[in-house]
Amino acid sequence: MPDDWGMPAEPIEWDITIPTDDASIARRRRALAPIQVLTDIERTKTSLDGDYWTRYDLFNIALAVIDQVALAMSISAGRTWEETVEYAAEQAARQVPDADRSQWQAVAERVVVSLVTTDVETVPYLVHAASGPQWLAQRFRLLYVHARGEDGSEYLRASEQAINIFVEALDLDIEAAQIANEAQLSALIARGAVESAVQIARHARYRSIQYQERIRRIVADTLIDPDAHDWLGDVPVLLDGALAHVRERLDAEAVLLDAVAERRCELADRRRLDAANMLIELLRECRHRHDELHAHLITARTRLREALDDRFTRAPHSAHRVDLAADLLGPYLTRTTPECAALADRLLAAVGGLSARWLPPLSVLTGELCAPARAPEPGEEYIAPLFGDQDEQEWWEPYEDTTDAIFEGISEPVRLSLLVARADQIAREVCDADGEPLDAGLLAASLVHAAHRAWAARLAGRSAGDQVVVAAATGDHFDTGLLRSADLLLVPGTVTADIAEPAAGRSDATHPADWDDEEEAPAA
Amino acid sequence: MSPSSEAIDIGRVLAWAARPRESPARHDEYHRVVTRYRSEPDFAAAVDAVFAGAGLSLTVDERDGIIPVASPDSPLRVTVSDVMRRAQPHHRAAIGAVVLAVARTAYPEASMLDDPDRVAVFTTQSVVDTLDRAAQAHADSASQDGALDEEQVEAWRHWLAVGEARANAQRRSPSDRPGLVNRVCRFLAEAGYLTARGDTDGGTWLARPRFRHAVAALCEDSDLYALTNGLGELTSGDGSDPEAGFAPRRAGSRHGG
Numbered sequence: 001m002p003d004d005w006g007m008p009a010e011p012i013e014w015d016i017t018i019p020t021d022d023a024s025i026a027r028r029r030r031a032l033a034p035i036q037v038l039t040d041i042e043r044t045k046t047s048l049d050g051d052y053w054t055r056y057d058l059f060n061i062a063l064a065v066i067d068q069v070a071l072a073m074s075i076s077a078g079r080t081w082e083e084t085v086e087y088a089a090e091q092a093a094r095q096v097p098d099a100d101r102s103q104w105q106a107v108a109e110r111v112v113v114s115l116v117t118t119d120v121e122t123v124p125y126l127v128h129a130a131s132g133p134q135w136l137a138q139r140f141r142l143l144y145v146h147a148r149g150e151d152g153s154e155y156l157r158a159s160e161q162a163i164n165i166f167v168e169a170l171d172l173d174i175e176a177a178q179i180a181n182e183a184q185l186s187a188l189i190a191r192g193a194v195e196s197a198v199q200i201a202r203h204a205r206y207r208s209i210q211y212q213e214r215i216r217r218i219v220a221d222t223l224i225d226p227d228a229h230d231w232l233g234d235v236p237v238l239l240d241g242a243l244a245h246v247r248e249r250l251d252a253e254a255v256l257l258d259a260v261a262e263r264r265c266e267l268a269d270r271r272r273l274d275a276a277n278m279l280i281e282l283l284r285e286c287r288h289r290h291d292e293l294h295a296h297l298i299t300a301r302t303r304l305r306e307a308l309d310d311r312f313t314r315a316p317h318s319a320h321r322v323d324l325a326a327d328l329l330g331p332y333l334t335r336t337t338p339e340c341a342a343l344a345d346r347l348l349a350a351v352g353g354l355s356a357r358w359l360p361p362l363s364v365l366t367g368e369l370c371a372p373a374r375a376p377e378p379g380e381e382y383i384a385p386l387f388g389d390q391d392e393q394e395w396w397e398p399y400e401d402t403t404d405a406i407f408e409g410i411s412e413p414v415r416l417s418l419l420v421a422r423a424d425q426i427a428r429e430v431c432d433a434d435g436e437p438l439d440a441g442l443l444a445a446s447l448v449h450a451a452h453r454a455w456a457a458r459l460a461g462r463s464a465g466d467q468v469v470v471a472a473a474t475g476d477h478f479d480t481g482l483l484r485s486a487d488l489l490l491v492p493g494t495v496t497a498d499i500a501e502p503a504a505g506r507s508d509a510t511h512p513a514d515w516d517d518e519e520e521a522p523a524a
Numbered sequence: 525m526s527p528s529s530e531a532i533d534i535g536r537v538l539a540w541a542a543r544p545r546e547s548p549a550r551h552d553e554y555h556r557v558v559t560r561y562r563s564e565p566d567f568a569a570a571v572d573a574v575f576a577g578a579g580l581s582l583t584v585d586e587r588d589g590i591i592p593v594a595s596p597d598s599p600l601r602v603t604v605s606d607v608m609r610r611a612q613p614h615h616r617a618a619i620g621a622v623v624l625a626v627a628r629t630a631y632p633e634a635s636m637l638d639d640p641d642r643v644a645v646f647t648t649q650s651v652v653d654t655l656d657r658a659a660q661a662h663a664d665s666a667s668q669d670g671a672l673d674e675e676q677v678e679a680w681r682h683w684l685a686v687g688e689a690r691a692n693a694q695r696r697s698p699s700d701r702p703g704l705v706n707r708v709c710r711f712l713a714e715a716g717y718l719t720a721r722g723d724t725d726g727g728t729w730l731a732r733p734r735f736r737h738a739v740a741a742l743c744e745d746s747d748l749y750a751l752t753n754g755l756g757e758l759t760s761g762d763g764s765d766p767e768a769g770f771a772p773r774r775a776g777s778r779h780g781g
Contacts, residue, residue, distance in 0.1 A: 344620025352602030
C-alpha cells in the first residue's frame with residue numbers, strides 16, 4: 001500500500017512553469033485515480049446485462065456508499081457487507097422508485113462490488129524520473145473488507161483515498177488542516193455564525209476519520225512486519241506525535257463544546273438553535289472518535305511490543321515464498337496436459353482442505369432433511385446454500401436415450417422379448433459419456449420399464465398426428481435368467497384426433513393400469 | 525496434563541480442523557486447544573506428528589483457527605475428481621490453472637499473504653481476466669501452433685480453447701470460462717476458504733482470512749515450484765499408492781495472527 005501522506009521530501013521551489021515531473025503533479029495524479037474508478041463505474045454501466053442501468057446514477061450511489069461507510073467507521077468496526085448493500089439498494093430505490101427490488105439489489109451489488117474490488121488491478125501512471133519517463137503501478141482501494149472483531153466478523157471500511165474524495169483536498173497535511181479548521185471554527189462561533197460552523201465541523205469530522213484510518217494502517221503494517229517502519233526513530237516519534245495530536249484535539253474540542261453551549265443560551269432564533277444543537281452533536285462525535293483513537297494509541301505500544309516478541313520467538317519469513325504469478329501461474333500454463341493434470345491434484349491438495357466427508361447414517365440424514373429450518377442464532381454467519389448446476393450427464397441418461405431411440409424406431413408390432421434379446425448387441429454399440437459401452441442388463445431393464453409404461457400409455461393431451469407406442473399383454477411370459485416379465489406386444493400407432501386433458505380433480509376410475517400411476521409424468 | 529488428556533486434545537484438534545467454518549472465537553473448546561498448541565511446544569510437536577502421519581501439516585492461528593494443508597499423497601486430500609467428476613486431462617489442467625488464478629487474484633501482491641486483516645473480494649470475471657492475460661502473454665510469444673498430439677499441448681492453449689461466456693446465459697456450465705471458475709470457487713467455498721457474495725460479474729467471492737494461510741503454504745512448497753518450472757520429476761499425481769509414507773512437506777508453522 002503506497003503511503004500518500006508522507007511529508008514532501010523535495011524542496012519547494014517558486015517556479016512559475018510546473019513541469020510534468022513535478023512531485024505535486026505526480027501526487028495529484030495518484031490522488032485523482034480513485035475518482036477515475038467512480039467515473040468508470042458510471043461510464044461502463046451501459047455494457048452490463050439488462051436495459052435498466054441508464055435509469056440509475058451509479059456515481060451518486062457510490063459516493064453515498066463511501067460516505068455512509070466512512071461515517072460508521074471506528075477503530076475496529078465499520079459497516080457490514082449486508083448493511084452496505086442494503087443501504088445502496090435504498091439509494092437505488094430513491095432514484096427509480098417504480099423498479100422492483102431485485103433490480104435495486106443488482107444495482108446495489110454492482111456498486112459495492114465495484115468499490116471493493118478496485119485493488120485487484122494496478123493503475124499504471126507515468127512519472128518523469130532523472131533517467132526519463134518511467135511507468136509506475138499504483139494499487140489502491142476505496143472500500144475494503146476488514147476482518148476485525150474477535151469473532152472474525154467482517155466489516156467494510158473506507159480507505160484514506162476514499163475519504164480524501166470527501167475532504168476535497170488532494171495534496172494535504174491532515175494535522176495542519178485540522179488546526180486550521182479549529183481556528184476557523186472558534187472564530188465563527190465567536191461571531192455567532194453557527195451555521196457556517198456546522199459546515200466546518202462536518203468537514204473536520206472527515207479529517208478525524210482519515211487520521212484514525214492512517215494511524216490504524218501504520219499500526220497494522222508494523223504488526224505484519226516490524227521492519228516496515230523504523231522502530232528506533234520514526235515509530236516512537238510518530239506515536240508520540242499522534243498522542244500529542246489527539247490530546248490537543250480533545251482539549252480543543254472540549255473548549256469548542258463549552259463555547260457553543262454558552263452561545264446557545266443566548267440564541268433566540270429557532271433555526272440557529274437547531275444548528276447549534278447539531279454542532280454540539282458533531283463535536284461530541286468527534287470527541288468520541290478521538291477518545292477511541294487515544295485508547296488505541298495507548299494500547300498500540302503494548303501490541304507492537306508483543307509483535308516484536310513474537311518475531312523473536314518465531315521468524316515470520318522462515319520459508320521462502322515464490323511469486324504466484326511469475327513462478328507458478330506463468331510456468332504452469334506452459335506445461336503439457338499430463339503434467340498439468342498431475343499438478344492440479346497437488347494444488348487442490350494444498351488449498352482444498354480435508355476431504356473428510358463423514359457421512360451420517362441414512363436415518364439421521366433423513367431426519368435432518370425433514371426437520372423444519374433452524375432459525376440462525378444472532379450473529380451467526382449466514383451461508384447461502386450452494387447448488388451444483390452441472391451440465392454433466394447423469395449415468396442413466398444414455399440408457400434412457402437409447403431406449404427412446406429404440407421405441408421411436410418401432411415401425412411394426414414387435415414383442416418385448418425380441419427387443420430384450422437384441423439389448424446385448426445394442427449395448428455393445430452405444431457408448432456413454434466416458435466412451436464405455438453400455439451395460440446390457442441395465443439396458444434390458446430400461447426397455448422393460450419403458451414397455452410397461454407403454455402398456456399404460458398416456459394418451460390424454462395428445463394431438464392428432466402424434467406417433468405413440470402402445471403395449472398390449474399377450475398372456476405369455478419370458479425369462480432370460482436375468483429378467484422375468486410378461487411378454488408385451490409393442491404396437492406403433494398414430495393419434496388420429498386431439499385428445500383433451502381430463503378435467504382437473506376428476507378421480508381417475510378408468511385408468512387402464514393403476515399400479516403404474518407414479519410412472520406417468522402429468523404432461524408426458 | 526496427563527498423557528491421556530494430550531491424546532484427547534489431539535483428537536479435538538483433528539475435529540476442529542475438519543470444521544473450516546468455525547473460528548476459535550466462537551467456541552471455548554476450540555480456543556483452548558489452539559492456545560495450547562501455540563503455547564506448549566511439546567503438545568504442538570505431538571499434534572504435528574499425528575497429523576504428519578495422515579499426510580497433513582497444520583497452520584494454527586489464534587484468530588483464523590486450524591488450517592490443514594494436505595500433502596500430495598495424503599489419503600485425506602481432495603482431488604480434481606472432487607471438483608469435477610470424470611474430469612478429462614485437459615479439464616484437470618484447466619482446473620489447476622483456475623486454482624492458481626484464484627489465489628493470484630485474491631493476493632496480487634506477495635505481502636498481502638502476511639496481512640492478517642486482508643479479506644480479498646474478487647469476482648469471477650476478474651479471475652477469468654487474470655487467466656486470459658496470462659494465457660495471452662504466452663500466446664503472443666508463441667511462434668508456432670500447438671502440437672498435434674493432445675498430450676503435448678500446453679495448458680494455456682487449453683484455457684484459450686475453453687469457450688468464452690455465453691451472453692445472457694441463464695446458467696453457467698463448466699464448459700465456459702466463468703462457469704469453470706465458478707465451479708472451482710464453489711468448491712473452495714465448500715472447503716471453507718471462500719464465501720459467495722452475490723452474482724455481480726459472474727459471481728462475487730470473498731476470500732476468508734484462512735485462505736491466505738493455504739495460499740502461503742502453496743507458495744512455500746518448493747517441490748511444487750520445482751515441478752511447475754520443470755526442475756523435477758513428476759510423480760504420478762493420482763495417489764495410486766496411498767500406502768507410501770507421506771513426508772510432511774514443512775514443519776507445522778505457528779506464526780501469524
